[in-house]
Amino acid sequence: MSVVKGNAIVGQSGGPTTVINQSLVGVIEAIAGVPEIGHLFGARHGVKGILGEQFVDLKGISKDTLSAVANTPSAALGSVRKKPTREECLQMFEVMKRHDVRYFFYIGGNDSAETANIVNTMAQEADYELRCFHVPKTIDNDLKVTDHCPGFGSAAKFVASAVRGDDLDNRSLPGIKIDVVMGRHAGFLTAAAALARVRDDDGPHLIYLPERPVTREQIRDDVAAVYQRLGRCLAVVSEGVVDAASPNGQPLGESIKHEIAHLIELADKGGAGVPQEAFNVVRLIGGVECDAHGNIQLSGSGVLGDWLAGYIKKELGGKLRVRADTFGYLQRSFMGFVSEIDAHEGRMVGRKAVQFALGSDSDGSVVMIRQPGCDYSIEYSRTCLANVAKETKSLSDACIAPSGHDVTQAFLDYARPLVGPLAPAGWLV
Amino acid sequence: MSVVKGNAIVGQSGGPTTVINQSLVGVIEAIAGVPEIGHLFGARHGVKGILGEQFVDLKGISKDTLSAVANTPSAALGSVRKKPTREECLQMFEVMKRHDVRYFFYIGGNDSAETANIVNTMAQEADYELRCFHVPKTIDNDLKVTDHCPGFGSAAKFVASAVRGDDLDNRSLPGIKIDVVMGRHAGFLTAAAALARVRDDDGPHLIYLPERPVTREQIRDDVAAVYQRLGRCLAVVSEGVVDAASPNGQPLGESIKHEIAHLIELADKGGAGVPQEAFNVVRLIGGVECDAHGNIQLSGSGVLGDWLAGYIKKELGGKLRVRADTFGYLQRSFMGFVSEIDAHEGRMVGRKAVQFALGSDSDGSVVMIRQPGCDYSIEYSRTCLANVAKETKSLSDACIAPSGHDVTQAFLDYARPLVGPLAPAGWLV
Numbered sequence: 029m030s031v032v033k034g035n036a037i038v039g040q041s042g043g044p045t046t047v048i049n050q051s052l053v054g055v056i057e058a059i060a061g062v063p064e065i066g067h068l069f070g071a072r073h074g075v076k077g078i079l080g081e082q083f084v085d086l087k088g089i090s091k092d093t094l095s096a097v098a099n100t101p102s103a104a105l106g107s108v109r110k111k112p113t114r115e116e117c118l119q120m121f122e123v124m125k126r127h128d129v130r131y132f133f134y135i136g137g138n139d140s141a142e143t144a145n146i147v148n149t150m151a152q153e154a155d156y157e158l159r160c161f162h163v164p165k166t167i168d169n170d171l172k173v174t175d176h177c178p179g180f181g182s183a184a185k186f187v188a189s190a191v192r193g194d195d196l197d198n199r200s201l202p203g204i205k206i207d208v209v210m211g212r213h214a215g216f217l218t219a220a221a222a223l224a225r226v227r228d229d230d231g232p233h234l235i236y237l238p239e240r241p242v243t244r245e246q247i248r249d250d251v252a253a254v255y256q257r258l259g260r261c262l263a264v265v266s267e268g269v270v271d272a273a274s275p276n277g278q279p280l281g282e283s284i285k286h287e288i289a290h291l292i293e294l295a296d297k298g299g300a301g302v303p304q305e306a307f308n309v310v311r312l313i314g315g316v317e318c319d320a321h322g323n324i325q326l327s328g329s330g331v332l333g334d335w336l337a338g339y340i341k342k343e344l345g346g347k348l349r350v351r352a353d354t355f356g357y358l359q360r361s362f363m364g365f366v367s368e369i370d371a372h373e374g375r376m377v378g379r380k381a382v383q384f385a386l387g388s389d390s391d392g393s394v395v396m397i398r399q400p401g402c403d404y405s406i407e408y409s410r411t412c413l414a415n416v417a418k419e420t421k422s423l424s425d426a427c428i429a430p431s432g433h434d435v436t437q438a439f440l441d442y443a444r445p446l447v448g449p450l451a452p453a454g455w456l457v
Numbered sequence: 458m459s460v461v462k463g464n465a466i467v468g469q470s471g472g473p474t475t476v477i478n479q480s481l482v483g484v485i486e487a488i489a490g491v492p493e494i495g496h497l498f499g500a501r502h503g504v505k506g507i508l509g510e511q512f513v514d515l516k517g518i519s520k521d522t523l524s525a526v527a528n529t530p531s532a533a534l535g536s537v538r539k540k541p542t543r544e545e546c547l548q549m550f551e552v553m554k555r556h557d558v559r560y561f562f563y564i565g566g567n568d569s570a571e572t573a574n575i576v577n578t579m580a581q582e583a584d585y586e587l588r589c590f591h592v593p594k595t596i597d598n599d600l601k602v603t604d605h606c607p608g609f610g611s612a613a614k615f616v617a618s619a620v621r622g623d624d625l626d627n628r629s630l631p632g633i634k635i636d637v638v639m640g641r642h643a644g645f646l647t648a649a650a651a652l653a654r655v656r657d658d659d660g661p662h663l664i665y666l667p668e669r670p671v672t673r674e675q676i677r678d679d680v681a682a683v684y685q686r687l688g689r690c691l692a693v694v695s696e697g698v699v700d701a702a703s704p705n706g707q708p709l710g711e712s713i714k715h716e717i718a719h720l721i722e723l724a725d726k727g728g729a730g731v732p733q734e735a736f737n738v739v740r741l742i743g744g745v746e747c748d749a750h751g752n753i754q755l756s757g758s759g760v761l762g763d764w765l766a767g768y769i770k771k772e773l774g775g776k777l778r779v780r781a782d783t784f785g786y787l788q789r790s791f792m793g794f795v796s797e798i799d800a801h802e803g804r805m806v807g808r809k810a811v812q813f814a815l816g817s818d819s820d821g822s823v824v825m826i827r828q829p830g831c832d833y834s835i836e837y838s839r840t841c842l843a844n845v846a847k848e849t850k851s852l853s854d855a856c857i858a859p860s861g862h863d864v865t866q867a868f869l870d871y872a873r874p875l876v877g878p879l880a881p882a883g884w885l886v
Contacts, residue, residue: 040629043630044625044626044630046622070885072886084885084886086885089885093883093885094883095883096881096882096883096884097883097884097885099880099881099883100625100883101622101626102622102625102626102628102629103629103630104883104884104885105885105886106628106629106630106886107629107630108630109630189791189792189793189794190787190790190791190792192792193475193531193786193787193790193792194786194787194790196473196529196530196790196792197473197530197531197786197789197790199531199535200469200531200532200535200536201473201532201535201536201537201538202535205786284742287735287737287738288738288739290735291731291735291736291738291739294730294731294732294735295731297730302720302723302724302731303723306716306723307720308716309713309716309720309764310717310720310739311767311771312763312764312767312768312771313713313742313760313764313767314767329759329763329781330760330762330781330783331742331759331763333759334741334742334758334759334760334763335738335741335742338740338741338742338743339741342741351785352758352759353785353787354759354782354783355787356782356783357622357626357634357780357782358619358622358623358784358787360626361622361623361625362619362622363618363619363621363622363625363879363880363882364618364794364879364880365618365794450792451528451792451793452525452528453525453529453792454523454524454525454526454527454529454533455525455526455529456499456515456518456526456533456534457499457501457533457534457535
């Protein structure tokens with residue numbers, strides 16, 4: 029089997045991470061030394077750039093520039109939230125044929141794997157030799173097959189450091205604090221807050237994950253019990269935590285937004301005595317959006333946290349200090365605070381995608397396989413695109429404590445090497 | 458003049474910072490070598506610990522422990538939001554006399570300086586020799602006399618790094634982004650977001666400060682103009698930005714909360730057709746609190762950001778991506794990300810307070826005086842407590858651009874040395 033001659037495209041997709049450019053640079057570096065690949069086209073904003081033929085020439089870029097780009101958060105080529113239709117995949121395939129593209133590297137989550145998979149199938153059907161590779165990235169850590177995803181370790185380091193600092197703050201000025209963490213369906217990032225703990229009574233004292241539905245009353249009672257015991261409480265809540273009281277298993281944040289929507293609906297229908305304009309403030313705060321994939325966007329909105337803080341304050345008595353922070357985009361974009369191992373692995377999955385594409389005649393997604401033994405080590409392998417496309421994974425039962433609002437030692441052992449050491453803390457009392 | 462023999466108290470007050478423990482350790486270190494000071498009592502939770510005589514013995518602590526504590530965010534002795542009454546100051550003074558306390562170091566903002574000032578006056582009136590010193594800290598950077606305050610540089614570094622990362626994120630997935638930064642009255646921390654810029658079209662593109670009242674319509678128009686020009690916009694808004702349409706000059710966040718309160722009031726009065734329970738969700742989200750000093754608490758609540766995002770989205774057309782993040786407590790507590798110069802100066806003001814207290818016969822607050830010349834350098838001095846107590850300062854006109862929604866080069870020159878270098882960024886396009 030010989031290396032196919034032709035050109036290559038690389039693109040980035042989905043929510044950026046702090047190490048997605050490591051993967052891009054990994055692809056660029058690995059291709060630089062391959063004479064059979066003439067051009068490496070960087071697609072601006074992922075599939076959008078392929079459809080619009082907006083390309084950046086990525087061969088011959090200096091080592092210094094590549095090194096700076098690798099260490100820069102966000103997608104250097106631009107990203108996109110677009111999931112192409114079949115028709116658009118066909119158009120992309122036509123563009124690739126026209127530019128003699130024989131290699132397609134798409135850095136992103138499971139939707140990106142699906143895009144690569146559709147294009148791959150089209151190429152096979154047309155008997156056009158095209159190597160489609162998905163390069164994994166996501167702070168949610170929810171891709172199948174791989175042990176973990178580049179992007180997660182750095183986001184987890186941010187969350188754990190934020191929660192460690194916030195817990196110290198909460199010790200200084202005791203009260204009830206709620207931190208809302210990203211993750212619509214998978215609780216990995218929220219669970220990583222547990223890495224913040226050093227001493228027995230350190231927070232987070234409660235961790236609410238999308239994998240364990242909970243009622244608002246249960247959260248209130250859990251918080252009250254911790255407050256009773258410690259005189260303070262730090263609870264970490266996934267933005268995707270599921271409302272156990274909802275018949276269709278919707279997130280609590282959505283239940284709250286539906287309550288807002290319900291109020292506005294009632295107001296629209298009648299509400300004599302309350303002028304319609306008075307409701308505008310609520311309309312604006314409660315805005316609910318859907319993304320192109322049909323997912324309801326809750327991410328980063330402060331409504332879940334603010335509501336929870338207001339609810340707990342009202343239920344537990346008005347004099348308590350109750351506050352919420354929603355970590356938002358900082359989790360995926362904060363500058364200058366990556367996990368070293370995550371940055372390294374981000375680079376490696378880019379390089380490996382090229383190696384696998386050159387060395388075999390099939391499509392694939394790069395997977396990381398944790399090696400048995402005491403020391404953390406990873407072997408890189410490939411799996412079929414179909415195994416990673418569409419579906420995602422959640423935290424396994426072995427990672428979640430029986431209480432449902434904490435993680436297990438197994439999760440800590442899993443996550444700690446991905447995050448690396450946190451800054452140490454010292455105490456006087 | 459000889460050093461007065463006796464004991465010392467040190468306490469921490471107000472919102473913690475990431476370097477307030479540097480100042481505490483500075484005090485502890487400087488006192489360790491003073492034989493005339495027998496005990497150094499660490500007051501738990503500031504004035505609360507003095508009133509309740511909850512003390513920690515701070516002499517003889519190992520260097521390693523002190524070093525770890527110095528590098529730990531938050532108040533290691535615990536903090537307090539309490540502003541003591543005159544009566545309580547008298548009680549504190551009685552406690553000090555009973556414990557033969559001759560030195561009182563209080564680390565905090567201007568309210569802490571006022572507390573120290575009241576106690577100092579009482580001691581003078583009673584002809585009791587007591588050296589009261591205020592050690593400055595505040596992320597708001599709003600203390601009078603001093604060039605700047607320990608705590609600001611690290612918070613500013615956090616904000617600038619967060620905004621730099623967020624701006625890169627916004628380049629990747631263009632849209633309108635609003636970041637809400639702490640600072641009720643002074644815009645220093647919000648202004649520090651400007652340090653994030655490297656290239657001409659980098660964000661933040663708009664900076665709204667408490668010092669320049671603005672209407673919601675003006676924000677909308679400014680954002681629309683930037684979006685028109687760049688296809689994206691990153692605006693940074695102080696939580697204390699003043700609503701120019703409000704007759705009493707209240708913050709915009711408060712105007713929004715008053716709109717919520719107004720809706721609920723109307724609902725309470727009538728609202729036939731809309732059941733009262735339907736309004737509960739709004740009651741919880743819009744919760745408005747006052748702190749012990751009578752300030753309305755807006756800090757960290759997501760309502761201002763969420764409302765602004767909803768407002769801009771509605772006004773500029775429903776298809777735009779508009780999102781808000783509120784940075785919240787992370788600005789003052791994030792672990793492992795301090796400004797080096799800020800950490801150093803935090804330590805120094807603690808040490809200097811002790812030196813000044815031992816070397817003179819008056820009260821004081823430590824001030825930092827920036828030396829003229831090209832290289833950044835600071836001389837430490839003292840001023841009377843009365844000069845720092847009660848009143849605060851704001852950004853000077855020279856720091857604010859004529860547009861009212863940006864800073865000047867003078868501000869950048871002022872702030873850059875306090876923050877230190879940010880992580881460099883690299884670009885492909």
